Amino acid sequence: MIDDLTLAILYALAAGIIWGVVPTLIKKGMAESNVTMATLWTQYWSLATLVAATAWRGEFVTLDWPPVLSFALTGVAACLGKVFLNLGIDSVGASKSVTVKNSSPLITVLLGWMFLSEQVGWEIFTGVVVIVAGVLLLTVSPLEGEGAPNRLVYFMYPLLSSLAFGINPIFKKWGLLIAEVPALATLINHMTATVLLFTAGPWLGIHAWRQERVPLKSGVLFAIAGVTEALASLCTYNALLLAPAVLVAPIWRISPLITFALSHFTLRALETVTPRDGLAAAFIVGGVWVLSHGG
Numbered sequence: 001m002i003d004d005l006t007l008a009i010l011y012a013l014a015a016g017i018i019w020g021v022v023p024t025l026i027k028k029g030m031a032e033s034n035v036t037m038a039t040l041w042t043q044y045w046s047l048a049t050l051v052a053a054t055a056w057r058g059e060f061v062t063l064d065w066p067p068v069l070s071f072a073l074t075g076v077a078a079c080l081g082k083v084f085l086n087l088g089i090d091s092v093g094a095s096k097s098v099t100v101k102n103s104s105p106l107i108t109v110l111l112g113w114m115f116l117s118e119q120v121g122w123e124i125f126t127g128v129v130v131i132v133a134g135v136l137l138l139t140v141s142p143l144e145g146e147g148a149p150n151r152l153v154y155f156m157y158p159l160l161s162s163l164a165f166g167i168n169p170i171f172k173k174w175g176l177l178i179a180e181v182p183a184l185a186t187l188i189n190h191m192t193a194t195v196l197l198f199t200a201g202p203w204l205g206i207h208a209w210r211q212e213r214v215p216l217k218s219g220v221l222f223a224i225a226g227v228t229e230a231l232a233s234l235c236t237y238n239a240l241l242l243a244p245a246v247l248v249a250p251i252w253r254i255s256p257l258i259t260f261a262l263s264h265f266t267l268r269a270l271e272t273v274t275p276r277d278g279l280a281a282a283f284i285v286g287g288v289w290v291l292s293h294g295g
Contacts, residue, residue, distance in 0.1 A: 004128030006245035011216055011235045012251035018232035020258020022225045023097065027089050029221035035086045043082075043194050045226025046233070050187040053234060059184040071185045075192025078233075081164030082193065083204045088157035100158035103131050104122055105250035107166020112246040116173060117237050127290035129248065134283030140221060169249040173240050182237035189233065236276050250287075257285050 002010070028036050054060055069217040081101070088097030175185055201208040213223070232252075239246070239248040 003154075004242040006250050007240075009251060010241035012248040013254065015232040015239065015252040016254035017258055018228050018235070019252065020255035021045035021262065022229050023085070023089055023259050024262040025221045025225040025228075026086060027093070027227070029218040031218075032215045033218040033222075034212070035083075035090050036201075036208070036210070037212055037218070038225075039083060039197065039206055040208055041214060041219060041221050042226035042229055043064035043190065043197060045223045045229035046190050046196060049188075049227045050190055050234070053230070054183040054187045056119070056181045059181045061181060061184065063076060063179050063181070067175040067181075067185070068188060070171050070178070072186040072192040074171040074175065075189040076196055077164045077168040077171060079160045079196045080204070081168060081201065083206055084157045084161035084164060087205060088161055091157060092155060096155070097161070099156040100155055101161040101165060103161040104164075104166035104168075105253055105287075107163060108129055108169050108249040109246045111167065111170045112173075112244065112249075113169060116245060118244045118246045121216070124255045126214035127287040129238070130287030130290060131284050134280045134287065144266070147273070152171055153185050161203075168235070169240065169245045172237060173245045176237065176240055180241055182234060182241060185237050186230070186233045190230065193208040228253035244287075254285050257282070 022042075026042065030038050051295055085097060085101055088101070091097075109127075172185070173191075176182070179185070197204075197206055199210045236248075239252070242248075
């Protein structure tokens with residue numbers, strides 16, 4: 001029988017693999033569509049998937065306001081992270097954007113240590129250094145060409161996505177410590193994100209009320225991305241039920257290697273993926289591996 005820690009790691013690995021596939025689907029779909037439609041369609045399909053999952057698990061229950069607030073704040077952070085990630089995918093490409101976004105364990109580890117009293121050993125700090133090296137490899141050198149922006153500015157959206165996704169697991173863990181309802185928690189998370197898209201969307205560059213026609217191919221890709229994204233989110237909640245955030249949150253950030261490999265073979269016509277990008281992804285995932293051994 002699998003022990004809780006092993007099961008938590010398997011959930012985290014599953015989430016990481018799935019999240020590595022999603023950006024490639026979105027990038028291919030946006031070839032004939034745009035960021036707004038990609039964000040909305042994936043959100044709709046995620047909601048439908050999570051309603052079914054919550055009903056199947058029998059988790060439609062009444063909750064007190066503290067866990068609801070925690071799961072709702074998770075939704076706010078997730079929505080901001082998702083929008084910034086999609087904007088990053090649109091501007092710098094899937095592999096680069098996901099690589100920078102997955103430096104978010106730095107934020108998670110720090111907040112988990114500060115607010116959840118989770119243990120942080122030397123492995124954590126070693127992992128932090130390796131992850132920072134990977135991010136710097138992508139972001140510090142200026143882009144080539146006259147008038148090209150500094151890479152730090154160029155990577156603004158992925159960096160903001162990293163910050164939002166780094167905060168996200170802390171809110172998840174807070175809520176789960178009070179109410180162990182992972183499917184309902186994930187549903188509240190995505191419902192809040194949807195409300196935010198329709199209220200604050202224009203300030204985020206997402207015009208949710210301006211519905212547009214989505215080509216069939218893009219619609220299918222966005223639908224697959226939405227369903228799989230919902231399943232990945234559910235995996236993260238199940239992982240956090242069984243293990244500390246500082247342990248499992250870094251593990252599900254293996255996705256840059258998945259995205260890098262898929263981008264290299266399937267997105268050659270849409271974005272340039274260089275050995276430097278692969279090395280940066282390897283640094284970040286290596287740092288994540290070290291972090292996962294520090295819990």
